[in-house]
Amino acid sequence: MTDLTRLTLAQARDGLKAKRFTSVELTQAHVDAVAKARSLNAYIVETPEKALDMAKASDAKLAKGEGGALEGLPLGIKDLYCTEGVQTTAASHILEGFVPQYESTVTTNLWRDGAVMLGKLNLDEFAMGSSNETSYFGPVVSPWRRKNSDAKIVPGGSSGGSSAAVAAHLCLGATATDTGGSIRQPAAFTGTVGIKPTYGRCSRWGIVAFASSLDQAGPIARTVRDAAIMLRSMAGHDLKDTTSVDAPVPDYEQAVGASVKGKVIGIPREYRLDGMSAEIAALWDQGVAWLKAAGAEIREISLPHTKHALPAYYIVAPAEASSNLARYDGIRYGLRKTGKDIVDLYEKTRAEGFGKEVRRRIMIGTYVLSAGYYDAYYLRAQKIRTLIKRDFDLAYASGVDAILTPATPSPAFAQGEKGSADPVEMYLNDVFTVTVNMAGLPGLVVPAGMSSDGLPLGLQLIGRPFEEETLFSLGEAIEQAAPKIVLPEPWWG
Amino acid sequence: MNTPAKHKLIAGATGDWEVVIGLEIHAQVTSKSKLFSGASTEFGGEPNTHVSLVDAAMPGMLPVINEECVKQAIRTGLALKAQINHRSVFDRKNYFYPDLPQGYQISQFKHPIVGEGEVLVDLSPTEQIKVGIERLHLEQDAGKSLHDLGANDSHVDLNRSGVALMEIVSKPDMRCADEAKAYVSKLRTILRYAGTCDGNMEQGSLRADVNVSVRKPGDPLGTRCEIKNVNSIRFIGQAIEVEARRQIGILEDGGKIDQETRLYDPAKSETRSMRSKEEAHDYRYFPDPDLLPLEFDGAYVDELAKGLPELPDEKKARFIAQYGLTPYDAGVLVLERAFGDYFEEAAKGRDSKLVANWVINELFGRLNKEGKGIEDSPVSAAQIGGIVDLISANTISGKIAKDLFEIVWSEGGDPAQIVEARGMKQVTDTGAIEAAVDDIIAKNPDKVEQAKAKPTMLGWFVGQVMKATGGKANPQAVNDLLKSKLGI
Numbered sequence: 001m002t003d004l005t006r007l008t009l010a011q012a013r014d015g016l017k018a019k020r021f022t023s024v025e026l027t028q029a030h031v032d033a034v035a036k037a038r039s040l041n042a043y044i045v046e047t048p049e050k051a052l053d054m055a056k057a058s059d060a061k062l063a064k065g066e067g068g069a070l071e072g073l074p075l076g077i078k079d080l081y082c083t084e085g086v087q088t089t090a091a092s093h094i095l096e097g098f099v100p101q102y103e104s105t106v107t108t109n110l111w112r113d114g115a116v117m118l119g120k121l122n123l124d125e126f127a128m129g130s131s132n133e134t135s136y137f138g139p140v141v142s143p144w145r146r147k148n149s150d151a152k153i154v155p156g157g158s159s160g161g162s163s164a165a166v167a168a169h170l171c172l173g174a175t176a177t178d179t180g181g182s183i184r185q186p187a188a189f190t191g192t193v194g195i196k197p198t199y200g201r202c203s204r205w206g207i208v209a210f211a212s213s214l215d216q217a218g219p220i221a222r223t224v225r226d227a228a229i230m231l232r233s234m235a236g237h238d239l240k241d242t243t244s245v246d247a248p249v250p251d252y253e254q255a256v257g258a259s260v261k262g263k264v265i266g267i268p269r270e271y272r273l274d275g276m277s278a279e280i281a282a283l284w285d286q287g288v289a290w291l292k293a294a295g296a297e298i299r300e301i302s303l304p305h306t307k308h309a310l311p312a313y314y315i316v317a318p319a320e321a322s323s324n325l326a327r328y329d330g331i332r333y334g335l336r337k338t339g340k341d342i343v344d345l346y347e348k349t350r351a352e353g354f355g356k357e358v359r360r361r362i363m364i365g366t367y368v369l370s371a372g373y374y375d376a377y378y379l380r381a382q383k384i385r386t387l388i389k390r391d392f393d394l395a396y397a398s399g400v401d402a403i404l405t406p407a408t409p410s411p412a413f414a415q416g417e418k419g420s421a422d423p424v425e426m427y428l429n430d431v432f433t434v435t436v437n438m439a440g441l442p443g444l445v446v447p448a449g450m451s452s453d454g455l456p457l458g459l460q461l462i463g464r465p466f467e468e469e470t471l472f473s474l475g476e477a478i479e480q481a482a483p484k485i486v487l488p489e490p491w492w493g
Numbered sequence: 494m495n496t497p498a499k500h501k502l503i504a505g506a507t508g509d510w511e512v513v514i515g516l517e518i519h520a521q522v523t524s525k526s527k528l529f530s531g532a533s534t535e536f537g538g539e540p541n542t543h544v545s546l547v548d549a550a551m552p553g554m555l556p557v558i559n560e561e562c563v564k565q566a567i568r569t570g571l572a573l574k575a576q577i578n579h580r581s582v583f584d585r586k587n588y589f590y591p592d593l594p595q596g597y598q599i600s601q602f603k604h605p606i607v608g609e610g611e612v613l614v615d616l617s618p619t620e621q622i623k624v625g626i627e628r629l630h631l632e633q634d635a636g637k638s639l640h641d642l643g644a645n646d647s648h649v650d651l652n653r654s655g656v657a658l659m660e661i662v663s664k665p666d667m668r669c670a671d672e673a674k675a676y677v678s679k680l681r682t683i684l685r686y687a688g689t690c691d692g693n694m695e696q697g698s699l700r701a702d703v704n705v706s707v708r709k710p711g712d713p714l715g716t717r718c719e720i721k722n723v724n725s726i727r728f729i730g731q732a733i734e735v736e737a738r739r740q741i742g743i744l745e746d747g748g749k750i751d752q753e754t755r756l757y758d759p760a761k762s763e764t765r766s767m768r769s770k771e772e773a774h775d776y777r778y779f780p781d782p783d784l785l786p787l788e789f790d791g792a793y794v795d796e797l798a799k800g801l802p803e804l805p806d807e808k809k810a811r812f813i814a815q816y817g818l819t820p821y822d823a824g825v826l827v828l829e830r831a832f833g834d835y836f837e838e839a840a841k842g843r844d845s846k847l848v849a850n851w852v853i854n855e856l857f858g859r860l861n862k863e864g865k866g867i868e869d870s871p872v873s874a875a876q877i878g879g880i881v882d883l884i885s886a887n888t889i890s891g892k893i894a895k896d897l898f899e900i901v902w903s904e905g906g907d908p909a910q911i912v913e914a915r916g917m918k919q920v921t922d923t924g925a926i927e928a929a930v931d932d933i934i935a936k937n938p939d940k941v942e943q944a945k946a947k948p949t950m951l952g953w954f955v956g957q958v959m960k961a962t963g964g965k966a967n968p969q970a971v972n973d974l975l976k977s978k979l980g981i
Contacts, residue, residue, distance in 0.1 A: 209552075239557065326596020327550040332550070
């Protein structure tokens with residue numbers, strides 16, 4: 001039998017339906033792969049027994065010709081999703097040992113459709129980071145390496161466990177979340193596909209909150225089709241999240257392979273940054289050429305407020321985070337460090353429980369919401385946000401169907417290479433992705449090429465609200481045109 | 494603004510002082526479940542038994558607005574004749590405290606659900622003031638910290654955590670403790686009528702933050718202090734008096750008032766500083782990104798307005814017009830919705846003024862004495878009506894009626910049957926009364942002589958006849974007979 005971990009999610013699904021193998025076999029192959037790949041540190045918690053139990057239950061259904069859209073397919077779950085009876089930490093010391101009594105809506109949807117859980121995936125602490133180096137449980141190592149180098153490459157962040165696990169075939173697909181690029185940047189860094197759907201498309205209930213007005217769940221997978229299949233199961237209205245939207249969930253897979261002829265693709269001139277590397281510029285041009293060849297119409301557009309997006313994002317997101325993370329106080333659950341009085345308990349617990357980057361963002365957020373600074377920072381950032389959204393609205397109103405941009409300003413970097421001296425260096429990773437969160441739009445990243453040092457590069461497609469289908473069609477067109485990205489042979493065991 | 498009356502001023506060493514009072518009332522919304530979760534709001538549960546995952550602020554939990562609480566806030570706004578804002582926004586008020594699991598209270602800061610309104614407050618049958626309402630907003634209650642369960646540790650009970658409160662902020666329109674007390678009473682009456690808050694201060698359903706400042710009449714407003722969390726109307730009055738005198742003392746000694754938050758200690762009859770303006774929290778308010786702005790249309794409000802009962806001011810006016818009651822009696826009868834209902838049931842087809850007298854003087858007097866509410870009255874409206882019927886028909890005298898009331902109160906039963914069975918009927922048979930009169934006159938010739946010279950002696954004769962007839966003789970008939978026989 002061929003290695004079942006080499007299958008795409010769609011191939012595995014079809015193989016199970018055709019009874020070429022069982023879910024237990026498929027799951028066992030993944031459980032073994034996960035166990036062998038611990039040096040990547042992609043999983044915080046492995047749940048092999050649970051996985052095999054779920055697989056058995058799926059096999060029983062499949063044998064009867066029953067089962068949901070994801071029946072028997074083993075997935076990894078970002079450890080920001082609360083999972084009933086399985087430790088959920090947000091990769092933070094402050095939640096170490098926390099076992100929820102409840103299951104997030106999105107994972108509930110996945111289990112409803114028959115998916116199998118392999119374990120909980122590593123991430124940047126509280127999803128704050130772009131390299132997975134801020135995790136309390138240690139950095140995730142990308143399965144990718146630069147040509148002729150053993151340097152440990154980062155898988156991106158914050159969904160670095162998800163992107164690494166998908167790229168290294170440690171699951172068929174993974175859940176992820178995206179607040180400023182945390183699905184798309186890791187996907188770009190690992191040669192995988194990631195989609196952040198429209199804000200409100202997936203329920204946030206049961207996902208540890210980072211910045212509520214920006215957070216959105218989405219999948220990382222190895223193909224556009226796989227991402228489409230996963231998103232269909234994850235999405236949906238939820239009465240427990242009043243920001244989730246009551247709109248029907250289309251069968252996204254139908255959009256994969258649909259013609260893109262006549263689609264109007266906007267190319268925003270403001271994304272052509274000063275000092276953009278020739279490699280990224282060439283990749284972008286190549287993407288334009290592929291879409292043109294597929295019948296799309298290319299149009300240059302302007303999104304004039306783009307340059308304000310990153311600073312505004314780094315006000316709004318920390319502001320919300322400073323409040324969202326106030327509940328981790330050592331009183332009811334998670335880490336507690338006793339002190340001489342209640343204030344001392346708070347200070348000791350939070351100083352020890354939160355890592356440096358999380359503490360930094362709480363400080364920034366607290367500062368920008370403080371009396372006397374609120375108007376100058378938070379209120380202005382919200383105004384910029386409105387302007388950014390209007391930029392997109394105007395572009396779409398002029399007939400643009402989707403916008404093509406680079407996903408990241410550079411390929412993946414090595415551990416310790418960025419941000420240790422100046423955090424802003426790390427924040428700049430999000431320059432192409434944060435606008436999408438600020439405007440609440442869907443964004444898809446698809447692998448499109450390789451850097452000169454042998455690392456994958458991605459392109460980003462930004463869509464109209466709730467028109468993820470267009471992105472899947474266009475994404476697949478690029479996927480088809482782009483040279484096939486082949487992961488180096490496993491070096492990790 | 495209300496003009497200061499002399500008797501409301503406080504005399505100080507340097508002259509009269511005017512007290513300026515504004516109140517923030519925290520009224521617990523009457524609802525089955527909490528403002529943003531499905532947990533029960535029932536009072537008195539075992540600690541931490543009415544707590545949902547949302548109330549405990551577990552990771553990833555999200556608030557969902559309880560529509561009933563929104564309706565209750567709108568009903569209250571309507572009852573306060575206030576502006577209803579069709580769009581309002583929930584904000585987070587951030588601070589750390591163990592009984593605040595989220596680390597923030599969800600409240601409404603910039604855009605409350607209800608804007609300006611007005612409450613008419615009766616100070617006496619002849620004096621009424623208007624107290625302006627600044628705003629009303631919805632917010633979550635906190636849990637309760639318990640510091641006396643263990644020697645070294647504190648405990649937290651989250652049953653109240655997340656219960657809906659309405660914060661009702663008045664304008665600084667009150668000028669003495671009595672006005673503030675009357676305002677709170679009236680507000681409580683209105684809330685109870687609207688069915689939006691039970692007004693139970695012992696259970697903490699209604700608490701007040703009292704803002705007090707003093708000034709010389711005509712001067713601009715002085716610096717205010719806020720006295721937090723006063724939980725009875727009596728204490729509100731006391732706290733104002735004590736705080737006003739404290740401030741006057743400081744000012745007359747040449748000092749100045751520091752704006753601060755204070756606590757009232759009823760045992761020591763003093764207010765104590767809790768935190769100064771410098772120590773005040775920076776709550777870092779910002780719109781709660783988990784909740785969309787709260788929006789509804791005029792039709793929604795109209796529908797709720799239709800469901801509102803007649804409110805106390807309207808009911809009072811109607812009682813005066815329809816039943817010819819005095820403003821005082823009408824005022825008493827609308828203090829609680831159940832009072833008016835009781836009165837109207839008893840007054841149906843009867844002498845309404847007489848019914849009002851009996852309800853207010855006999856029934857309410859007795860209920861008060863026994864510490865009972867009208868719901869627990871052993872005498873029903875029909876029974877009071879029965880007693881009044883017997884008086885109106887001259888079947889019993891007013892004096893006998895009081896005895897009858899006692900019997901009905903303690904033993905129950907139909908008043909007419911009791912009167913019949915126990916022979917309490919008034920004697921209106923003139924023959925029998927005349928015999929008694931003749932007998933008394935015959936036995937007291939000296940008194941008859943005196944009475945002719947001094948007609949006030951009549952009372953003595955009446956008393957004797959009543960005694961002889963066991964109190965059942967019709968007093969009017971006795972009077973008439975005696976007058977004619979004595980020739981006075």
